[in-house]
Amino acid sequence: MYKIIGANLFFLLFGLLAQGQTTYTVEDLLLLYARNTFNIKNNYAQYQIDSLTQANNQNKYKLQSDFSFSLPFAKSIESIMQPDGSNRLLETNSISPTVQISLRKKMVFLGGDLSFSSSLNGYVDFITGNKQYGSNWFNIQYSQNIFEFNEYKYDVRRIQLQREQDKLTLLYSDLEEITDFVYLIFQYYIDVQALEENNKNIETNQELLKKNRTLLKHGKALASDTLNVYLFLTKLQISNNELESKKMLAENKIRYHAILSGQFEVEVSDVPLMLHLDINKLTERYLKYTLQKDDDLRIFELDSDIVRNRKNRGISVALRLGAGLNSKADDYIYNLFEGRPADKENISLNLTLPMTGWNSQKNKKKIASLNKEIYLREQENNKQEAAFWAQDVIIRYKQALSLIELANKNLEAARELERILIKNIENGKSDYIALYQLYSDNHAVLLEKCNAIRDIYILKYDLIKKTLFDFENESSLINF
Numbered sequence: 001m002y003k004i005i006g007a008n009l010f011f012l013l014f015g016l017l018a019q020g021q022t023t024y025t026v027e028d029l030l031l032l033y034a035r036n037t038f039n040i041k042n043n044y045a046q047y048q049i050d051s052l053t054q055a056n057n058q059n060k061y062k063l064q065s066d067f068s069f070s071l072p073f074a075k076s077i078e079s080i081m082q083p084d085g086s087n088r089l090l091e092t093n094s095i096s097p098t099v100q101i102s103l104r105k106k107m108v109f110l111g112g113d114l115s116f117s118s119s120l121n122g123y124v125d126f127i128t129g130n131k132q133y134g135s136n137w138f139n140i141q142y143s144q145n146i147f148e149f150n151e152y153k154y155d156v157r158r159i160q161l162q163r164e165q166d167k168l169t170l171l172y173s174d175l176e177e178i179t180d181f182v183y184l185i186f187q188y189y190i191d192v193q194a195l196e197e198n199n200k201n202i203e204t205n206q207e208l209l210k211k212n213r214t215l216l217k218h219g220k221a222l223a224s225d226t227l228n229v230y231l232f233l234t235k236l237q238i239s240n241n242e243l244e245s246k247k248m249l250a251e252n253k254i255r256y257h258a259i260l261s262g263q264f265e266v267e268v269s270d271v272p273l274m275l276h277l278d279i280n281k282l283t284e285r286y287l288k289y290t291l292q293k294d295d296d297l298r299i300f301e302l303d304s305d306i307v308r309n310r311k312n313r314g315i316s317v318a319l320r321l322g323a324g325l326n327s328k329a330d331d332y333i334y335n336l337f338e339g340r341p342a343d344k345e346n347i348s349l350n351l352t353l354p355m356t357g358w359n360s361q362k363n364k365k366k367i368a369s370l371n372k373e374i375y376l377r378e379q380e381n382n383k384q385e386a387a388f389w390a391q392d393v394i395i396r397y398k399q400a401l402s403l404i405e406l407a408n409k410n411l412e413a414a415r416e417l418e419r420i421l422i423k424n425i426e427n428g429k430s431d432y433i434a435l436y437q438l439y440s441d442n443h444a445v446l447l448e449k450c451n452a453i454r455d456i457y458i459l460k461y462d463l464i465k466k467t468l469f470d471f472e473n474e475s476s477l478i479n480f
Contacts (some may be wrong), residue, residue, distance in 0.1 A: 002349050010253045015270075015375075018451050023163050023264070023265045023266075023267050024265070024266055025266075026457060029258050032179060033177075034178065036258060036259040037177065037257055040045060040174050040177055043170055043173045043174055044170065045168075047167075047170040051163065053305075054162060054163060054459060057155070058155075060106065061156060062105075063103060063105050064104040064105070064225035065101070066105075068097050068098075068099070068102075069097075069098070069099070070096075070098045071097050072095075072096050073094070073095050074092070074096070075090050075091070075093050075252045076091070076092050077090070077092075079093050091126055092127055093124060093126040093127055094125045094126065095123075095124050096120040096122065097117065097121065097125075098117070099119065101117070102118075103115065104116075104117040107152070110159075112142055112143055114140075116138065116139070117136065118136060118138045118139070119136045121135070132228050137215070138428075140321075140322065140323065141322035141346075142154045142321050143387055148311060148312060149307060149308040149311045157300065157301065158297070158300065158301070158304075160348065161297040161300055164296070165293070165296070165297050168468075171477065172293070172465060175464055178461055178465075182457055182461055183452075183458065184253055185254065186245065186453075187250045188250035188251055188266060189201060189266050189454070190447065191243060191406065191410065192247055192266070194267075194443065194446065195240065195244060197443060197446055198236060198239055198240050200242065201236050201439055202236045204418075204422070205229060208229055208422060208425060208426075209226070209229045210228040213226060213231050215426075225425075225432065228370070229432070232436055268453060270455055271401070271453055272457060273454050274397060274471040276470075276474045277394055281405060281469070282389075282390035282394075282463075282467065283386045283387050283390040284388075285466075285469055286389055286466035287382060287392060289466065289468050291386055292426075295379070300370040303372070304374055305368040305371070306365070306368045306369060306372065307365045308368075309361065309368045310365055321346070322345065322346040322347070341355065346473055357445045376422075393459065400453075400459070401452075401456070404449055404452045404453060406458075407445050407446070407449035408449070410445045411445055411446065411449070414438060414441065414442045414445070419432055419444075421438065422435065438468070464477070
């Protein structure tokens with residue numbers, strides 16, 4: 001899996017699933033989703049593509065070598081003037097074989113090019129029997145631009161920073177997929193809770209309808225009261241069909257994404273207790289891993305752009321040095337077996353001085369400086385934004401916990417009130433409106449509780465995504 005960034009370690013925090021398991025916790029489903037969903041697999045495939053592309057870009061700074069061989073054949077008819085002044089057409093058939101070996105290396109820290117080459121060439125005329133040979137035994141040359149920004153060194157460092165950024169981007173994308181899947185899990189969970197509550201109300205009202213019909217036969221209840229119970233029971237049954245359809249849709253989506261077969265249940269046992277929420281750590285990690293996730297690469301590019309425009313003023317000074325051993329056609333055989341080829345050294349200094357464009361270069365330098373100023377001001381603003389965000393996170397977390405606690409108390413009190421209202425109805429008192437209002441209020445409270453639980457789970461994984469830190473288990477996905 002993701003050994004390169006440790007993302008798989010994050011998923012392994014959830015433990016291993018039992019064989020044949022049909023009841024899953026939220027973490028169990030997230031592990032299955034992470035293992036099976038094509039979105040996360042595609043994220044990793046894209047990361048591999050980017051890494052291979054960067055490796056290819058970096059290969060140009062490694063030693064490059066070539067071996068080439070050519071065997072061209074030429075046929076020509078030429079007009080040759082004879083001693084008597086006449087012209088004679090002569091046919092020439094020839095081949096000119098050439099073999100060459102070359103090595104090249106870009107010197108990253110200096111910015112120059114070091115090259116080595118060796119070649120052997122020949123010429124054979126099949127008509128006249130003329131044969132010629134030539135060789136450049138070896139030639140070494142170094143080329144260095146003296147006043148110029150070192151693009152080689154810049155590219156190597158940029159590729160390194162890009163790789164680190166890509167690792168974080170991959171992890172961030174995976175965690176974003178995980179957070180989205182949590183929404184789907186709780187969509188299903190809330191539908192199940194609402195359906196269970198609705199079924200319980202149906203059973204209660206079915207029993208109530210039976211008792212009312214018995215009371216009606218003995219003249220102890222009104223026909224209108226019995227009809228009200230029947231009508232409300234019909235509404236509950238209609239709602240039951242709607243809730244069942246919603247639950248099945250969410251269930252099928254989970255089954256598809258997590259590769260599940262057969263029936264299953266989702267267990268939400270405990271609400272994540274993020275006891276280690278610390279405003280300073282929240283602020284620092286959110287600033288580093290979300291607002292300034294690309295900061296190292298961006299600052300490097302801005303600083304390099306300033307240096308590039310300061311050095312690259314259009315003045316180009318290049319120094320080239322070369323040394324080699326060469327043979328000519330007429331002494332090739334002699335030098336090959338008995339002698340030594342002729343020495344050849346070369347040195348050149350090239351100076352290019354632009355006559356126009358000085359003002360444009362000055363403007364480019366100013367633009368680069370202004371771009372960095374804008375970016376640094378954005379970073380200062382990000383610090384304030386991170387502080388506000390951390391405060392909001394802690395407030396939302398505490399509010400959700402309070403809402404769950406209050407909802408539990410309200411539901412407990414509502415169960416007692418429901419018992420009293422049903423008892424009154426059984427005794428011939430018309431408390432139907434109060435009972436129906438209680439059902440409506442209970443449904444709203446139950447949804448608020450489930451939504452608050454969902455919000456805390458979403459908050460947990462959203463914080464992991466934005467800070468790369470698990471505040472429930474107090475563990476970091478990467479070193480801070």
